Amino acid sequence: MDLRIRPRIGVMGPSQCSRRAWDLAREVGILIARRGGILICGGGRGVMEAAASGAKEAGGITVGILPGSLASEANNSIDIPIVTGLGNARNVINVLTSQAIIAVHGAYGTLSEVALALKCGTPVVALETWGVIPPQGDPLPEIIAARTPEEAVSAAFASIGSSLS
Numbered sequence: 014m015d016l017r018i019r020p021r022i023g024v025m026g027p028s029q030c031s032r033r034a035w036d037l038a039r040e041v042g043i044l045i046a047r048r049g050g051i052l053i054c055g056g057g058r059g060v061m062e063a064a065a066s067g068a069k070e071a072g073g074i075t076v077g078i079l080p081g082s083l084a085s086e087a088n089n090s091i092d093i094p095i096v097t098g099l100g101n102a103r104n105v106i107n108v109l110t111s112q113a114i115i116a117v118h119g120a121y122g123t124l125s126e127v128a129l130a131l132k133c134g135t136p137v138v139a140l141e142t143w144g145v146i147p148p149q150g151d152p153l154p155e156i157i158a159a160r161t162p163e164e165a166v167s168a169a170f171a172s173i174g175s176s177l178s
Contacts (some may be wrong), residue, residue: 019074020113021051021053021171022054023055027118028055028057029120037063037117041166043070045064045073045096045166046074048170051058052073054159057088064117066089075093076093076095078095080101081100081139104122108135112136113170114130117140119142121135128145137157138159
């Protein structure tokens with residue numbers, strides 16, 4: 014299959030995470046790969062490494078959008094490291110490269126990616142992560158809540174439908 018038309022699903026989450034977050038992210042990565050998606054992440058440790066290792070275990074392709082200037086900063090499960098030298102500003106690249114994102118647990122970096130995705134119109138699936146309550150009267154795009162990795166991945170793929178670009 015032409016890689017340019019394969020679904021690109023971002024998995025966002027903290028670089029330091031609990032065992033539960035690790036297990037959720039790893040399962041999300043496995044399920045993305047099994048459905049033929051390309052996993053996009055920040056390329057570092059924690060949730061990013063868990064998701065990428067799951068995707069690799071299932072034979073998938075992984076892309077890491079790195080904050081630093083060295084490809085060697087990527088975790089061992091990243092196939093394609095993208096060095097940016099942008100620090101946290103690379104979060105916008107994560108979001109724009111992804112056709113949908115799945116946020117797993119998360120710290121402030123994850124919250125910024127959720128906000129950027131909402132602003133850019135990228136569908137957001139929340140798996141035990143931040144909730145956003147808009148100011149009264151201000152409509153915001155919906156954050157899709159998921160209770161399990163299976164629900165999260167199904168929702169992410171459904172949210173991009175046939176518009177795989």
